[in-house]
Amino acid sequence: MVKAAVLGASGGIGQPLSLLLKTSPLVDTLALYDVVNTPGVAADLSHISSVAKTTGYLPENDGLKEALTGADIVVIPAGIPRKPGMTRDDLFKINASIVRDLVKGIAEHCPKAFVLIISNPVNSTVPIAAEVLKEANVFDPKRLFGVTTLDVVRAETFTQEFSGQKDPSTVQIPVVGGHSGETIVPLFSKATPAFQVPEDKYEALVKRVQFGGDEVVTAKNGAGSATLSMAYAGFRFAVSVIKASKGETGIVEPTFVYLPGVIGGAEIAEATGLEFFSTLVELGKNGAEKAINILEGVTEKEKQLLKACTEGLKGNIEKGVDFIKNPPPK
Structure with a gap:
């Protein structure tokens, strides 16, 4: 029996993510939590003829506790998008606080659950979650994940013309x-399988993978961000974690x-100088069984990209850790 909980289930990512989880035969119980509208979302989804029994909770009446108790996997897309006049720092403080408080609930009510963080900025919110779990003495690094699957999905999609695959996800x-x-x-x-990106297309392709979110924001005229593709990516990763937890290997x-x-x-960590990093991870019954180092033998261009990456990532990680260790004044 698998109980999945979605925290932030009424939002732009949360609703389609909850829909996808509801349709999965791997999920037996689906608990939805948000500060508004969750009973309605749950009622709507509960009419779908699939396995998962679906319930929705609000903050009152111990809603978070009810949603999390007994959960095997918790996916967190909660947070707010940046609004006009709001700085990135304003956004960080709000979303960081949301993630902190939700993870405190996880630490108390389902400390053994797999925790999948979608809430942006992931580079900082995952370190925040780790610090909260450490403070509660329930931190298991193998069970905490930042969901970066959308970057992979974009890379697969944007390179289809070069890989030549009818189904881009097979690469x-x-x-x-x-x-x-x-x-x-x-x-x-x-x-894998290998393909070549033409020299004159390489830089633009890298930028498109890195800043694909901007493409969606522009197409939506600033009225939204990448919600549907993010929901798909979050679902894809959640399914992998569940399958591995049930004993599927490879x-x-x-x-x-x-x-x-x-x-x-x-x-x-030694190669990058960082404690948090997205890399290929072999998943197993207990979560992250093995991190695979694929940094050796990269091209010179990729080395330059990695240099810029590690410089930026270091500050993002420190910002998350500092948010918990030195909380901003309320």
Whole structure:
């Protein structure tokens, strides 16, 4: 029996993500939580003829506790998009606080659950979650993941003309680093099956993978961001985690993890100088079984991308850790 909880289930990512999880035969119980509208979302989804029994909770009446108790996997797309007049720092403080409080609930009510963080900025919110779980003495690095799958999905999609695959998802393209702008590093040289990106297309292609979110915001005239593709990516990663937890072997996914706590991670931490990094991770019954170092043998161009990535990522990680260790005044 698998109980999945979605925190932030009424939002632009949360609703389609919840829909996808409801349709999955791998999920037996689906608990939805948000500050508004969740009972309505749950009622709507509960009419779908699939396995998962669906319930929706609001903050009152111990809603968060009810949603989380007994959960095996928790996916967190909660947060707000940036609004006009709001600085990135304003946005960070709000979303950081939301993630902090939700993870406190996880630490109390389902400390053994797999925790999948979608809430932006992932480069900082995952370190925030780690610090909260550490403070509660329930931190298991193998069970905390930053969802970077959308970067992989974009890399697969945007390179279809070069890979020649009818189904672009059949190509594995490692995307490492972080989950924003220049911290996103697609390693096209490590693609399987291999293909060549023309020299004159390379730079624009990298930028498109790194800043694909801007493309969607522009197309939506500033009225929204990448919600549907993010929901798909979050679902795809959640399914991999569930399958691995049920004993399926050979599942490897790029994800943002705490390197010192995962077998093989120390080598990558030494190479990058970072404690958190998105890399290929072999998933198993207990979560992140092994971090795979694919940084050796990359091209000179990829080395330059990695240099810019590690510089930016270091500050993002520190910002998240500092948010918990030195909380901003309320």
